[in-house]
Amino acid sequence: MFDRESHRRGAGEGGPRRRSWRSTWRPRRLTASLAGAVVLAAAVLTGFASPAQAATAITINGGSGGRALDGIGAVSGGGGNSRLLIDYPEPQRSDILDYLFKPGRGAAMQLLKTEIGGDTNSTSGAEPSHEHTRGAINCNRGYEWWLMEQARSRNANIALAGLAWGAPGWIGNRNFWSQDSIDYLVAWLDCAATHGLTINYLGGWNEKGYNAGWYKNLRSALNSHGYSNVKIVASDDFGWGAADESLRDPAFANAVQVFGSHYVCGYRSAQTSCPSSGNAVSTGKQLWASENGSDDYNAGAQALARGINRGYIDGKMTGYINWPAIAAITPNIPWATTGVAVAQQPWSGAYSIGKNTWVMAQTTQFTAPGWRYLDSSSGYLGGNRNNGSYVSLKSTNNSDYSTIIETMDAGSAQTLDFTVTGGLSTGAVHVWSTNVRSNNTADHFVRGSDITPSGGRFSLTVQPGYVYSITTTTGQGKSTATSPAAGALKLPYNDTFDSYAVGREAKYLMDQQGSFEIAGCAAGRAGLCVRQMSEQTPIFWTSGQAEPFTLLGDLSWRNYTVSSDVLLEKSGYAQLIGRANTYNHQGPQNLNGYYFRVTDGGAWSIRSNNTSGNWRTLASGNTSALGTGRWHTLSLTLNGSTLSASIDGTTVGTVSDSTWVAGQIGYGTGQGVTAQFDNLTITPVGNSGEPGATGTIRGAGSNRCLDVNGASQADGSVVQIWDCNSGANQQWTLTASNQLTVYGNKCLDVAGTATGSRARIMTCNGGSGQQWRVNSDGTISGVGSGLCLDVNGAGTANGTAVQTWTCTGGSNQQWIRG
Structure with missing residues (x-):
């Protein structure tokens, strides 16, 4: 995770005639789990309608050279962002885990990088160390072991990586680049083994540069302790300085197997351009975009769609790791909606799966680590970044293939004419898509009708703002598990x-x-x-x-x-x-x-x-x-x-x-x-804020109470602030139907939804102008208007009017009940 404080730094053919390879594609009847998801009508093979622009020819050539995919995945850690997941009840906990890791269900992550806890905050919390004090090792602390076990149980082929953000103070007398930290990491690998976990990759110190000698010593230690198969990643920082160093230092080059850089497309950027460096490519090592994202689980989907493709096209990066995997933290913790899903309420079981899940699935459910990118079959549509990008990969069986296309910035539909060659299958092609611009879940990860190529050729018209996957593989799917309603954690x-x-x-x-x-x-x-x-x-x-x-x-x-x-x-x-x-x-x-x-x-x-x-x-x-x-x-x-x-x-x-x-x-x-x-x-105690409780509502800025002017009970009597006096005109009850009542039968009311609408009392009628949300930040907002109950002009004097206004978080909009 980025430390901001340290780094502010063909034209269609007309007329029906004999069947053409550019055949018409219509949505087939979908499975029950996808019923109603008919948005694939927006992306059709066409033989009758003229496309919006000239067709783009793409050859999917199985003979093309390319690097092997290492995987697409995410980080659990950096830190504490997965904390509440383990506390979820069943079946919701298993449902969420399936959405994250299980093939054919959701994000189907191929890489999981976890934090090696260091007893210190590393963004959204602190994760426990396996060795708080020298020699006192406990291999069962925390929840990352559990999470890795759950990931592996759902996908035996998922690759696991470990990385430290902080560390206990006894290490190297608080110097991370020491023999102590090497011993510490070896002990962590030993702990992984006690859980039946094989760790594939190990890093150094997150976003803290690199020490070439330390990495050499780490390689020697891993080899001597039976971990020669664990690949070292350097340096999980910004840029490719470690790759530059490897060209100067052959021993360092031999120690490191993967060069990983953070936010290669720019920190929290649109991820339109994602280069590595000439030196990094020339090392011949695996290159990773080893931390990216830091974006909302829905709003970040467009950037994610670009970055997964463009990291390889622009920089030959074969690993893409989103930060984080899930936001399983309460809403007050930083980065509370980042990842591919949000899980903030283990007590209610409520969770939400984001569009990031389905963007990731458009690659992970159609490929596997070890598949080869096809360089000559990957690039930008029509040679223009704004049209979108595509990458093609072939299976280890040298027959199956998948092509992933994103059109995030396209302004109009585009027809793509495909030719399949180089020994790849010319059989049926399956097409899945996600409309990233849509917030309707029925538009995400939708399967359409199969395409039957003719002579290895077929055509597809793609719409703006989509991700498409065309593939000869099967087994893809979308979980139908749904979240229960959210609810408060009750007291006592x-x-x-x-x-x-x-x-x-x-x-x-x-x-x-x-x-x-x-x-x-x-x-x-x-x-x-x-x-x-x-x-x-x-x-x-x-x-x-x-x-x-x-x-x-x-x-x-x-x-x-x-x-x-x-x-x-x-x-x-x-x-x-x-x-x-x-x-x-x-x-x-x-x-x-x-x-x-x-x-x-x-x-x-x-x-x-x-x-x-x-x-x-x-x-x-x-x-x-x-x-x-x-x-x-x-x-x-x-x-x-x-x-x-x-x-x-x-x-x-x-x-x-x-x-x-x-x-x-x-x-x-x-x-x-x-x-x-x-x-x-x-x-x-007192007025706990629960429905049914009766008491005063006192302004945080004025220290005066919400008051009906003149203790009147007439409809239309205005509401103001006044010295708290325990009068009946200052006793308010929050009802189960979100009303604030006074005198037992009068409701706090506003007429209309405009800012500046004066608060008054009216006979309760169930209207939206009489429904209120009492929020955790102390504000009270109208259900109908979304505006906050506000003391006019932030005044504090007796008789100052109360109205509704755009929520600002000011003390004149904060209220204390009881």
């Missing part, structure tokens, strides 16, 4: 942590720094606890010096008490986190939320932080020393603007602050502080 929530295996992560906990994993409880306590395992400052991947913390829960949680037993193993502090929402990984603890911090000496504080790392101490004091090796119960209550903290049942501090209105809970510690946590409980 609790976990004793006794149901997990040692070394694993507790359900829904998402580490952002450090490593919080299951361990035996200390100080004579029976059972299992969560332990923060990172004992020293790690080798960071990002530049931020963040301290260990982990998050759990739903962003819609508002008023609750989070409580946990806590034991400090060494001098320092532990923290409970509440109302955690937006998180920025670039820098120290850049999280919007509240913290209750307690030291072993008894100093306590209630703090607020934001995404810029601006800490505010809201309250602080001292109590009896907690010491180390002793259990204590910490609690943080967030009820409206009232925040209170307690230790062992005694309240130590209370303060008023309305900056953050909703969010997750979390655990945290000081850097290098090991600590244990047990018996987590999250209990709703």
Whole structure:
């Protein structure tokens, strides 16, 4: 993943007559799973209609030279982006895995690169190391082993790669380019073997350059430990400097088998041009676009379609790896919709498969690693990049072939006249397509009627904005599994942590720094606890010096008490986190939320932080020393603007602050502080924000309440802000039908959908102007208008009008219930 902080840096023939090789192609009756998907009518073989432009002749020549395909796939890691997938219930978990890896179901990934966890944030979270401290190896930590096992069980031929982003601080005295890191990587390969996993490729240090001597030593170590078949990838950075070095240093060239570069088409670009370098090609080594994408799972589909083809056409790259595989993280975590699918709610089982899945499938379901590109049968349509691109590959049986065509930028339909030669099959051709410009899933990965070439010739008219696959192979398919409805994680929530295996992560906990994993409880306590395992400052991947913390829960949680037993193993502090929402990984603890911090000496504080790392101490004091090796119960209550903290049942501090209105809970510690946590409980208090709850709605910017002017109950009475006084005209109820009612039978209402529409009350009628969404960021938006409930002019005075306005996220649009 890109570290932005470090790198801001023939004319148709008319008239019916005898059957022609340019025959008419009409959609056949589709299978039940594709019923209604008739969009292939847009891409027809034509013998009757004139094409939009002169036909392009393409010869698919099996005798053409070309490099072997290594695979198309994605990254799990860089980091934490697959975290919640393992917590999904069945059958949804298996359905998602099938969409990712199983041939004939979805993306059918041919390459999976996983992070070698290093106990430090590497973009969207931190992944646990197999060796937190020197020599203490646990081969069952984390979820990447599980994910690789699941991928291999679905596709025995998938290639697996490993790469480190960060590493524990004991390695090389925090110098990654050391013998320690080589030993560390060999131990990771040993762990893979205990899971029955053969690793095909191994990298160095993600986006941190290269050290030629280190790679030579790594090659020697792999060979001497029985891993001579593991291919080394260098350098997983930007550009082809490692390839240049290999031409100067034959020993380095012998050590490395693959040269991989990131974002070869440009970072988050349209991927229209994807060159490597002359030196890279001249090495004769495998070349990979070893990290690409970083784009939304739907909006990135056009760029992905270009990049997969053009990486080979422009730069002879035979591997394409998208970042990441899936966004299995909650929406507040950076890059929450990147990948080929999104899975943010294991508690509800809800997920979404993106267009990226089907763009990837248009190549992966029609080829396999080892197939050969046909150089003379690949290029740009009509020699013009804007028309689109095509690549042809032949099977290892030297008969079957597939041609993948993308027309992302084409302005009109194009007719392609194909001639098949060079020993390739001249039998039936199967055609599949995805309309990338369509958001209708019925238009994605659709099979049309077969084509029967005549004399090895056939024709196809392709439409703009599509990916097509023409193939002599069979076995392709599209899963019909569907997602259940999304839903909130309900409170109360609790976990004793006794149901997990040692070394694993507790359900829904998402580490952002450090490593919080299951361990035996200390100080004579029976059972299992969560332990923060990172004992020293790690080798960071990002530049931020963040301290260990982990998050759990739903962003819609508002008023609750989070409580946990806590034991400090060494001098320092532990923290409970509440109302955690937006998180920025670039820098120290850049999280919007509240913290209750307690030291072993008894100093306590209630703090607020934001995404810029601006800490505010809201309250602080001292109590009896907690010491180390002793259990204590910490609690943080967030009820409206009232925040209170307690230790062992005694309240130590209370303060008023309305900056953050909703969010997750979390655990945290000081850097290098090991600590244990047990018996987590999250209990709703006051007005929890659930339907049916009644209470005030207070403006975050004004600290005044949503109020019916003059306590009137007449239809049309306007709504304003006023000093909170507990009057009936300030008591609002969120109903199950998304209404905000007052007096029991009057609804908050706006007339129309224009900005500036004045809020009022009206007799409830079920209309869209009376339906509201109470959002996790504190805003209240109209279902009918999509506009936010807004205090006019960001005013704070009594009587200031309330209206609807374009959502800005300002404090005059944030409300606190209860």
